[in-house]
Amino acid sequence: MADNTTSDTEESSFAPELERQISEIQANSMLSNGPVHDLDEHQKIWLVIGICLHNIITPILRKYVESVMTSLYTSLVKSDQINTQTYPGHLRGHPHQGVHIYYLNYDCINNNKALGRQNHLYDYKVQNAVDLSKLFLLSNMTHYNGFDDTCDASVLLGLVKNVDGFHPGVKATAACIRSDIRNPWAHCDFTQWNSTRYSLSFRLMENLIKNLGLSSSDKNQTLDQLIMWKTNGNM
Template sequence: MEEEPSTSCGKKRSFPKELLDKMDDTDAKLPRIAATPAVLNDNQKRYLVVGICLQSVISPALRKYVVPILTSLYEELTLREKIDTPTFSTHYQPTYTFLNYENINNNKATYGYQKAKYDYTVKSVVDLSKLFLQIHMTHYTGFDETCDLSALLGLIINIVGKFPTTVISYAKNVRGVRNEWAHSDFTKWDAVKYSDSFKLMTDLVKNLCLSSTEESQTLLEIEKWEINGTSSLNDTNEICRLLHVLVKSVKHIANESETEIKESHVISSFFAEVVGYSGKSTHTIK
């Protein structure tokens, strides 16, 4: 019997092998197989465009915003609380927020629930960030593509006192968009929901205090996707290019909760159908 996959923190979770195989197979087929444009109805096109914008525009913008704030917090706590030494502090003192030390230093895998034996040394700003998240959200190794939108939004929402209340409010709104996207109920993605989702993403970016150049470029990208995104999905090559991005996102979702594993199965099945996984499409990209 195969051993169940485990997270980087040692928490085991049973992932359906057929789901992960299907996502890998779908990703492998994308460069070679294109969809018949008619397979996508308007709701499905809107769904795909929102997903692309969340992953390829909003996530990078949040990384630029979050990292300097967390870096400053790490330096502050290193000086004041000596968190880079093996001290024991179960809470973030300014707000008495519980800190999840099981998420770092392989503590959960090594010691289980014997928390007195944990290594409480916070060795980096990445380690610090993981203390504020649930264990299933801490698979990232740096503030790069491995740190997905769910984790970034969670950091803004959970580290109370370090982010403006307006940003937290808008982050919660965008998290709602992201969660509904993960549920993959295409019937909900009508023109109104599409427009509302882009407004919420725009509102968040406008409050991130990015440089004027970065903010302008990000808002321009959001506008481009909102206006032109669905029409670009009439091109079979473009469909496959965009699905590459979203298949990677689905793999991140599959590493989250049990409910989201089921949801990612629905998304992956949809992607597979779009690229002709079921044999409906025969067009080949040159």
């Protein structure tokens, strides 16, 4: 596939275990009961950013990505009959950043990978928006069942990066969140998490929420949550 980097492969292997740790730490040290204790400053910053990224940003991003991918799927059913396509007339790529083509990865749907390199035997029928989304990712990132709890921040940010059709402002901010927050967070070098990255992380997350086209009430409620964590999280 085109336009993939080694970071796509690396990032996918870290999140599940770290997200489990985030959930355990959060359960024991919720801010509603006061500041997080027994952690140094860098660890607290890492923890708070992780909670905001996975518990506030990711659920909202799931809904946004689902909406865009569903619209794209409907469009490709009409234009390319992607739901009934067969070899060799299947859709091979999709425009990317206006000038490039993103080559679609059919290995990860319909148990095609089991066929090895026998691409002519693949089942190229794309039955829903979830399967369509997997065509834009490396195979090791496609172990999700829907735009639900099985679909993590790594997948969502990767889709926003790889799929044309997302709002340019969302793509730009998501790219920064991916490179400056999510990937460093997953590698868990606590020394990187200082007050400068703390401020940058919240600024990027707030900008993303403002660009998602949420209703005023949803946007304000989410921004209020982020402000609460930003204000109290590092105390």
